[in-house]
Amino acid sequence: MRRLVEIIAVLLVGGFLFLALHGEHPGESETKTLIVENGQDDTGARNLVTAVYLGYRAFDTFGETIVLLMAVSGVIYLTAGREQE
């Protein structure tokens, strides 16, 4: 029974991935043109990835650091708590 649930979950994930990646993707989009043309002037960074994750979308980077903090706390809580048995 549990094996059936796992198989269904894997098939669902695979199906959604296929739907997302299948077909033609547009080569040009407004966001890409805007970032490529204005990225260096707006933020000063030559690396456009840095311009996006520290300039235009810095709040998501902040959330990412919070996620790492939660992960470290969770690991320490789950492993260090067992030594006190």
Added chain:
Amino acid sequence: MRKTDVLDVAARKLAPYMFLFGLYLVSYGDISPGGGFQGGVVIASGVILLAMSPRTATDTFPPARLSAAEAAGFGLILAVAFAGLVMGAGFLADVVGTPGFLSSVTRAPFALLMNILIGVKVGAGVSLICLTLFAESHP
């Protein structure tokens, strides 16, 4: 895997080069591929290499200090974020700008500052995870 003297000496001789490469990735994040997260993980892998020798990793990087470094890094990121709010430009806005006297070093000082803080935080966090898991299996 038994810990021997050869592993000990080799790990302690090679780890500084990993730290140097991690520092390069963090500080050149705004020019070449890299950045805070990538460089932080490479610094953590240098700490994990030091764990090959019996007690060098926990002597040089005691877990109490690593968790203090991680908390301090997160506190400084929060301080920089709220500094933008206090100055009226918005949360996590570019508070440093482009000072003229630093333009030969870097053209994005805010990105450099954030990359260094993120590198410290991520490096300390991932090393803390790995050292905790190593201490679990070698009582």
